[in-house]
Amino acid sequence: MAAAIFSLFIFFISLFIIQTTSSSSSSLPGLQILHAERQIDLSSHIVRVYLTLKVENIEDAPASKVLLAFTPTQFDHLSLVKAAITFGKKKKKSYVPLEVSPTELPNSPNETKYYAISLVKPLAKGETTTLEILYILTHSLEPFPVEISQSESQLVYYHDSAVILSPYHIKQQATIVQIPSNKVESFTQVEPAQRSGSDLRYGPYEERSPYSNSPIVIHFENNHPFAVVEELEREIEISHWGTVQVTEHYKLANAGAKHKGVFSRVEYQSKPTASGVSSFKHLLAELPPRVHSVYYRDDIGNISSSRLRTNSKKSELLIEPRYPLFGGWKATFVIGYAVPLQDFLFESAAGARYLNFSFGCPFADTVVDKLTVKVVLPEGSKDPSVKVSFPVEQSLKTKYSYLDIVGRTVVVLEKKNVAPEHNVPFQVHYKFNPIFMLAEPLMLVSAFFLFFVTSLVYLHIDLSLRK
Amino acid sequence: MAQSAKPISSPVPDVWYPTLAVFMLVIGLVITASFFIYEATSSKKNRSLAKELITGAVASVFLGFGSLFLLLSSGIYV
Numbered sequence: 307m308a309a310a311i312f313s314l315f316i317f318f319i320s321l322f323i324i325q326t327t328s329s330s331s332s333s334l335p336g337l338q339i340l341h342a343e344r345q346i347d348l349s350s351h352i353v354r355v356y357l358t359l360k361v362e363n364i365e366d367a368p369a370s371k372v373l374l375a376f377t378p379t380q381f382d383h384l385s386l387v388k389a390a391i392t393f394g395k396k397k398k399k400s401y402v403p404l405e406v407s408p409t410e411l412p413n414s415p416n417e418t419k420y421y422a423i424s425l426v427k428p429l430a431k432g433e434t435t436t437l438e439i440l441y442i443l444t445h446s447l448e449p450f451p452v453e454i455s456q457s458e459s460q461l462v463y464y465h466d467s468a469v470i471l472s473p474y475h476i477k478q479q480a481t482i483v484q485i486p487s488n489k490v491e492s493f494t495q496v497e498p499a500q501r502s503g504s505d506l507r508y509g510p511y512e513e514r515s516p517y518s519n520s521p522i523v524i525h526f527e528n529n530h531p532f533a534v535v536e537e538l539e540r541e542i543e544i545s546h547w548g549t550v551q552v553t554e555h556y557k558l559a560n561a562g563a564k565h566k567g568v569f570s571r572v573e574y575q576s577k578p579t580a581s582g583v584s585s586f587k588h589l590l591a592e593l594p595p596r597v598h599s600v601y602y603r604d605d606i607g608n609i610s611s612s613r614l615r616t617n618s619k620k621s622e623l624l625i626e627p628r629y630p631l632f633g634g635w636k637a638t639f640v641i642g643y644a645v646p647l648q649d650f651l652f653e654s655a656a657g658a659r660y661l662n663f664s665f666g667c668p669f670a671d672t673v674v675d676k677l678t679v680k681v682v683l684p685e686g687s688k689d690p691s692v693k694v695s696f697p698v699e700q701s702l703k704t705k706y707s708y709l710d711i712v713g714r715t716v717v718v719l720e721k722k723n724v725a726p727e728h729n730v731p732f733q734v735h736y737k738f739n740p741i742f743m744l745a746e747p748l749m750l751v752s753a754f755f756l757f758f759v760t761s762l763v764y765l766h767i768d769l770s771l772r773k
Numbered sequence: 774m775a776q777s778a779k780p781i782s783s784p785v786p787d788v789w790y791p792t793l794a795v796f797m798l799v800i801g802l803v804i805t806a807s808f809f810i811y812e813a814t815s816s817k818k819n820r821s822l823a824k825e826l827i828t829g830a831v832a833s834v835f836l837g838f839g840s841l842f843l844l845l846s847s848g849i850y851v
Binding site for chain 2: 543545546547548549551599644646647648649651652653654659660707708709740743746747748749750751752753754755757758759761762765766
């Protein structure tokens with residue numbers, strides 16, 4: 307009897323061990339991907355990848371997370387990962403956004419990095435769901451040749467894999483790569499792969515095991531302006547006397563193929579279609595409506611080459627740097643504007659206010675390597691807190707401006723690798739007592755009163771020596 | 774939150790700032806002038822300190838708010 311119990315015990319122990327080992331080594335293949343479709347948009351310098359995955363749970367345990375795998379280089383260049391779950395068929399399709407966060411797994415092959423998508427409802431055995439994923443890669447097009455002269459057009463490399471890197475088994479998959487023009491120098495052939503016009507189609511590939519990889523290189527023409535802001539500092543200053551002032555310090559660069567040889571202004575002006583095709587000479591910023599007091603200057607002074615068009619929905623500011631930006635060239639400038647307070651500042655509860663402002667860079671199709679957003683709150687505001695829909699680094703500072711005694715609280719937000727998709731509103735909540743608005747005028751009043759008192763004292767003292 | 778949110782505007786409409794600045798500064802300077810005229814014309818014995826202080830206080834209130842609105846209307850938002 308005892309022996310029987312002991313053997314049963316051993317059996318359960320071994321079962322338990324088998325289960326734990328099997329779950330630690332293959333905690334992922336609880337899912338499989340029935341159908342995957344990937345669309346890589348290479349038409350600008352920002353690589354946007356749209357992924358549609360049809361996921362099925364093949365294990366007993368319900369799955370609440372779906373993992374996305376990235377190579378270490380891709381992971382470093384990753385700017386944004388968004389996921390949504392789709393319901394319904396074509397016409398009545400609805401999207402529910404899902405939470406995405408980077409995760410780490412032990413013993414991942416080839417230092418693969420992961421993002422985990424948390425499903426709203428765990429997937430039971432045999433159930434399928436369709437996920438729509440968008441991820442954005444910056445600095446992922448490598449110019450080759452590295453240096454070009456003024457009359458050449460720009461060619462770039464894009465490295466990826468013909469099959470989707472995934473920790474799951476993929477039954478069927480296909481990839482479409484969109485190239486900006488018909489000029490493709492070369493692309494890696496992974497049968498079946500074909501080119502039609504400006505589209506490259508890889509696949510369909512059937513039954514690929516987890517972590518399968520087949521590197522591809524696409525060499526193509528891309529004359530899209532590679533506008534990169536290396537450093538952007540936005541200062542948003544709130545004044546309860548009626549305005550929000552924004553000052554933006556830019557360090558703009560053209561991150562395309564470096565310019566080689568001399569720059570001929572005559573050739574550039576006379577043959578705009580053949581000369582300097584990869585360079586850019588103006589940028590368009592979308593500013594809020596009812597913007598006023600706009601300026602555009604640099605260290606030398608005002609730059610007069612800018613246009614501002616305003617309508618009731620938005621304002622468009624077209625700026626031209628002092629010179630066209632060729633590959634590797636840089637420009638530093640400042641843009642400032644003011645917007646009415648009532649468009650951006652709101653009262654959420656008694657004494658509590660919040661600012662609702664857009665986070666990213668207002669320029670279209672621009673990547674920001676390092677973005678610093680400083681929100682200068684009015685003097686006397688308390689308990690600042692920030693609501694942003696993506697992770698940012700936060701810190702607090704104090705700034706002294708006109709007529710300040712204790713200084714203004716500055717909320718500093720920092721983020722690296724910012725894409726145009728990050729240009730979404732964020733909120734800064736704080737508490738403010740309107741009585742503090744009187745601090746500045748009372749300071750001025752007391753200064754004038756002090757002047758009157760001094761003159762009174764001077765007139766009342768008898769400074770004469772003779773009595 | 775979006776429903777309960779109420780936009781906040783400045784206590785004084787922006788467009789009034791230049792007018793307010795001009796009028797308050799003019800009134801302030803006139804009172805300042807009367808203050809110094811009073812100082813210069815009345816003799817030391819029949820001056821009243823209370824009157825002097827009140828004139829000074831009223832003048833400094835007008836000059837203080839006037840200069841605040843001058844700052845605001847010229848784009849220096851304090």
